[in-house]
Amino acid sequence: MIRQERLGDQLARDLRRKILGGELEPGHHLVEHVLAERYDVSRGPVREALKQLEVDGLADSVRQGYRVSEVTAEDIDELYMLRLALETLAVERARAKAADWSELERIVAGLHDAAAENSQSRFAQWDLRFHSFFYQAGGGKRLRTMWTLFEPTLAALAEINPHPADDLQNAAEDHDRIFHAIKDSGDDDAWRALLTTHLVGAKERLQQSMAAGRDPA
Structure with a gap:
């Protein structure tokens, strides 16, 4: 429907x-x-x-x-700090529930396709779906509700600044590595490190872009 x-x-x-x-x-x-x-x-x-x-x-x-309201670098830092904490929990729960990873595999394929087409906008949409998957697969109603509070802002940021990475192909491969570490690895530290690096990098690129946008030069 x-x-x-x-x-x-x-x-x-x-x-x-x-x-x-x-x-x-x-x-x-x-x-x-x-x-x-x-x-x-x-x-x-x-x-x-x-x-x-x-x-x-x-x-x-x-x-x-x-x-x-003014949106500051500190606001973005807080948003991504909370997002990392919630997403880590969502991944833990998805792994514990032995989630069906076929949908996530299809999303990763969509990321690779968007990268091959060099479509920033399509890549940003698949990127959001990639991260949303963990909340849907692992979250209870409260965790999913928390994601719904963040998702509109993240989607808007992607629309006005579709800048998931300087190199989309590398970014797609980054998601691929996260996917396989979460699905296949028995080492929790591996996927945690990859996810942390990924989200911290996204936060820093966004903060740099916002700072550049405010620079009159």
Whole structure:
């Protein structure tokens, strides 16, 4: 069954992308009726979208609306620190449950295909699916709920900065190594080290890109 994305989710996704991409700068006033007119929708979906942005930490509730929050390098550091802790737990649980790895193998193949086509956008989509797999395979409802809090922001970051690596083929091979270490290795330290290096590298590239985007030079 194909489910249509709710209008509030669509608005939140667009606003999230504009905030993280710098189109809506910190301090920008997000007014419900103004946004409703701009998007030609009722106020209900706008209200829902703004509440999502507040949960994301991208907007603060103020008198008569919301204001765009500043996203700092420290915010990205915290996001990835929490993500690493949660993802490590999700992988541990997936391994303990003897997850069916065939779906992850198909995702890795998708990463290789996107790399061969040199498609940053498609690679970023497969990348997110790769990491989402562990929460679906290993997580209980609470762990999966935690992932749903991070996933929209990570997806928006991928859209505005589809920069999973300088070399997509190397990045695909990196995911391949993580996949096989998790699936085949009896050494927990091996996959933990690979996953940590992978996520820390992604965080640092994103922070460098954000810093470069703020540099007027």
